[in-house]
């Protein structure tokens with residue numbers, strides 16, 4: 001579960017990126033996070049991953065209290081959250097297979113586990129036939145699916161995706177969003193930042209809308225007040 005209680009985040013004195021955000025995302029839920037540029041979406045994501053600490057207020061993620069977490073506990077907390085970065089962060093000189101295996105090695109997984117798990121995850125995202133390619137030999141949509149495979153492979157209970165369809169055409173965007181829904185159906189909690197209003201409306205899921213550091217609406221598609229710029 002992700003829980004924000006009155007979270008304020010200032011990057012500099014007198015300038016608040018988040019002005020008091022409270023929200024709760026239950027285990028297994030799917031939620032979109034929408035809002036104009038600069039409204040605080042990435043700040044929320046960085047607070048969930050522990051990259052940032054709140055200036056005040058409380059952030060709880062999967063049983064960890066991030067304002068009080070000990071340094072040595074952070075790697076354990078991070079294993080519970082997979083992140084799909086907008087810029088993919090793929091390793092160009094490694095194959096598709098090795099890009100995914102690398103994430104498992106980073107947490108000390110055994111080779112045997114890696115040999116079992118990587119093909120399973122590549123199959124899930126539809127890249128099983130491209131495991132020997134390098135990221136530069138993939139289309140934009142395939143690179144995005146590889147980024148999702150990397151977020152998935154350590155079996156996190158939560159996945160956070162920052163603009164996962166940002167660089168894709170409408171058909172590929174629909175594919176990626178459907179893949180995220182499928183993964184959610186397997187039990188993973190999913191928080192997806194997006195500007196793709198048409199996709200948000202199509203899927204009828206919870207939408208958390210933020211503007212100028214405050215949640216302005218939160219609910220099913222009927223509450224979707226956010227106007228894209």
Ligand SMILES: Nc1ncnc2c1ncn2[C@@H]1O[C@H](COP(=O)(O)OP(=O)(O)OP(=O)(O)O)[C@@H](O)[C@H]1O
Nearest residue numbers: 011012016017035036037038039040041042043044
């Ligand atoms: N490292 C930083 N230092 C200072 N100010 C920052 C920093 N990162 C973000 N901000 C400011 O905090 C506010 C929220 O930024 P944030 O990146 O969370 O927005 P966003 O909703 O993700 O926007 P976008 O849709 O453009 O990615 C903005 O006013 C931004 O300028």
Ligand SMILES: [Mg+2]
Nearest residue numbers: 041042043162
């Ligand atoms: Mg952002």
